[in-house]
Amino acid sequence: MAQSVLLTGAAGRVGDAILGGLADEYEWRLLDRDPPTEDYPGEFVVADITDDEAVREAMEGIDAVIHLAGDPRPDAPWDSVLTNNIDGTQTVFEAAVDAGVEKVAFASSNHAVGHYETEERTPEMYRADDDYLLDGTELPRPGNLYGVSKAAGESLGRYYHDEHDLSVVCVRIGNLTEDHPPIDYERGQAMWLSYRDCARLFDRCLSADYGYEIVYGISDNDRKYYSIDRARAVLGYEPQDNSARHD
Ligand SMILES: NC(=O)C1=CN([C@@H]2O[C@H](COP(=O)(O)OP(=O)(O)OC[C@H]3O[C@@H](n4cnc5c(N)ncnc54)[C@H](O)[C@@H]3O)[C@@H](O)[C@H]2O)C=CC1
Numbered sequence: 001m002a003q004s005v006l007l008t009g010a011a012g013r014v015g016d017a018i019l020g021g022l023a024d025e026y027e028w029r030l031l032d033r034d035p036p037t038e039d040y041p042g043e044f045v046v047a048d049i050t051d052d053e054a055v056r057e058a059m060e061g062i063d064a065v066i067h068l069a070g071d072p073r074p075d076a077p078w079d080s081v082l083t084n085n086i087d088g089t090q091t092v093f094e095a096a097v098d099a100g101v102e103k104v105a106f107a108s109s110n111h112a113v114g115h116y117e118t119e120e121r122t123p124e125m126y127r128a129d130d131d132y133l134l135d136g137t138e139l140p141r142p143g144n145l146y147g148v149s150k151a152a153g154e155s156l157g158r159y160y161h162d163e164h165d166l167s168v169v170c171v172r173i174g175n176l177t178e179d180h181p182p183i184d185y186e187r188g189q190a191m192w193l194s195y196r197d198c199a200r201l202f203d204r205c206l207s208a209d210y211g212y213e214i215v216y217g218i219s220d221n222d223r224k225y226y227s228i229d230r231a232r233a234v235l236g237y238e239p240q241d242n243s244a245r246h247d
């Protein structure tokens with residue numbers, strides 16, 4: 001089981017959710033290009049993931065990586081996703097392999113499959129009585145250039161698994177919000193990921209055994225159109241939250 005974990009993009013929202021639940025469970029090395037503004041549970045490396053030397057140094061002695069760093073904006077321009085999300089992710093995978101890291105959990109996105117949400121299917125597919133379900137075996141169908149960059153990251157993960165036997169799980173994260181699900185936003189409620197479930201899911205990404213996987217990262221929402229069966233079966237993910245049962 002992974003003990004020593006490198007968390008890239010640690011200063012962001014997903015990093016906050018993961019550390020909020022798992023600060024004491026692993027030996028953390030945290031990496032972000034933004035310097036820390038608070039106390040973190042572990043060594044904090046200020047570096048850009050496109051800096052090959054810095055990433056290699058940060059990877060020394062690491063068992064597992066949670067790779068979050070990147071431009072998270074659905075409307076991010078191509079030059080930014082090319083640099084931060086595609087080039088940066090390749091740098092992280094390459095350094096992980098060279099350092100003998102066991103597994104990498106990659107923060108992919110719902111936007112890698114955004115164009116399954118066609119005019120004919122929406123908004124019905126966001127509702128609990130609709131049975132449309134994506135399960136992670138479908139081909140990427142990005143909804144924007146940011147989604148293209150996430151599909152590229154999944155593809156890089158596939159390559160580094162097949163070529164170098166690195167264990168890789170790509171988590172197509174839905175919509176992470178703290179305290180309560182998105183309000184007046186059916187799509188966001190369908191793909192809600194609570195902070196607690198985010199920590200539970202990435203805990204399982206660090207602990208479970210797998211080869212190459214694509215799973216959806218959402219809570220157990222009644223409205224869901226992303227299956228969490230694979231995350232349950234392969235990772236042992238047991239979500240506790242549901243946007244329909246939240247006050
Ligand atoms: N928040 C959400 O609901 C979702 C997030 N994701 C993905 O999860 C990851 C984290 O997202 P958030 O925490 O929401 O974003 P965020 O913007 O809050 O955090 C991202 C962090 O990565 C750092 N970063 C960005 N580019 C970097 C680079 N080149 N080198 C080093 N650090 C860099 C930023 O400084 C920031 O602290 C992203 O890859 C995003 O695409 C995917 C789906 C949904």
Ligand SMILES: O=C1O[C@H](COP(=O)(O)O)[C@@H](O)[C@H](O)[C@H]1O
Pocket residue numbers: 071072073074108109110111173174175176187188
């Ligand atoms: O990948 C991401 O997805 C979430 C949810 O997408 P949205 O279109 O419903 O906002 C987004 O909030 C997050 O910033 C992004 O990284």
